[in-house]
Amino acid sequence: MSERKPTLWSESRRPRKGEEEAGGTEASATIDEGDKLSWRSVFQRDYDRLLFSTPVRRLSDKTQVWPMDENDGVRTRLTHSHEVANLARSLGSRIATQEEGLFNADLHRTIQPILWAIGLAHDLGNPPFGHQGEAAMGRWFKDREAWIFTHASEEDEKGFAEPIPEKQRLEFTKFDGNPQTLRLVTRLQTHAHGLGLDLSAATLAAMLKYPVSAENRNKDVPAHKKVGYFETERDIVNWIRDETGLKEGQRHPLTWIMEACDDVAYSILDVDDVMKKGIASPEDILSQMGAEDRLKDHACVAKIREAFRRVDEAKHGVFVARDIKIGYMRAYLMEALLDEAAASFIDNAAAIFAFEGGMLPILEESVLCNFLKSVAKDHAFSNPGVLKSEAVGAEAISHIMSFFWASIRDREHNDDIKSCRMTAASKFAWSLVSPNYIEEAARCITKQTPPQRIRYAEMRLLTDMVSGMTDSFAMKLWGDIRALPKC
Known part of the structure; x- marks a missing residue:
């Protein structure tokens, strides 16, 4: 049996019962025997396993921001998670297209499905x-x-x-939902061999937002500020690291992308809900953006203002015009933040692929992202x-x-x-x-x-x-x- 070398894109799945004693994981090293002719990659199957799982369905009845019974048009944890997954796939594709060869992995069979999977899974452990x-x-x-x-x-x-x-x-x-997510997908879902959803090492590694145990938690380092895995999953994390080559405290590069897209979703789409509920109008948000010295000359502000002018000239009904403006604002803000995130990831690629744990999140210093978070805090979280x-x-x-x-x-x-x-x-x-x-x-x-x-x-x-x-x-x-x- 040939010895496999660790790789960030490891397709390995955890050993079945008895395989540890046999000295290898050959049967589960790449793809299941019955799927060798499948068009789906290992990582595409990871996403599918998550999509059809019970914990994902339960997200439809978990609060994002607004109480569940007030407005069925606002977001739940499920819609939020689907949006993060979509944004992560989009951001990963932008980065791979702009900086060809950066990931050293296939975009469609590896990068995109892992980002889909971890975006969908990132809130599964939330109570x-x-x-x-x-x-x-x-x-x-x-x-x-x-x-x-x-x-x-x-x-x-x-x-x-x-x-x-x-x-x-x-x-x-x-208590934090992030380590509970890892436990949920690796331990608590029923499986013939006790392997949970039986996800690949690369997907599980990218899912570890905080790659440290309680012993190594450091609130002064953003990537280490929370417990990332429980003691009960230490053996699984050790296996993940054996397969991927990552060490304690080292983040998988795709985790930075998922984290950024969670920030994009929180900042833009929580404000989107604020507008949908009529708490603030699109014009209110645009006016606040124009009043911010560091934002008033941002390209997206001019685009939004011009789009609103066209909507007003079309003389739609009040509520139709409002919804069209909300759509334009969401699209232009999303485009702006994804551009910022892609540029920041590429600028910091050397540190990210060197696994430097002290880095700030790639949108941490974004004026636009932080402004939108402040709007959500004022109008949503304080409601x-x-x-x-x-x-x-x-x-x-x-x-x-x-x-x-x-x-x-x-x-x-x-x-x-x-x-x-x-x-x-x-x-x-x-x-x-x-x-x-x-x-x-x-x-x-x-x-x-x-x-x-x-x-x-x-x-x-x-x-x-x-x-x-x-x-x-x-x-x-x-x-x-x-x-x-x-x-």
């Missing part, structure tokens, strides 16, 4: 209610940090012989309806986590996560936990597992369950919990 949901989950653990990482219960006086390490506690107190939804969602998550934690802990045998629940409420909660999440937790708990590792697996199961919920499911469950009789 209900967006970033406020992440904050609420972290706060739940923070409120209990005096005992949950060190003792069996709040009343326990002795504590674990070996508490959960301080740095590792950040996986919970600073009373949005703030109310976030507050309600945070309260719901807090109660839901307590409800499931009681069920996880209330079992007959501590070393058997599947053992009988002791109360009716615990049995009800346990019946709602996804069987594949329980299977994964059971894999980590045996009679030989030390107490602190059992606790870690319990907390991981809790975050798996809650982060996987949709907004509607969480709100309905919160209502069901409140309706239960209090003992």
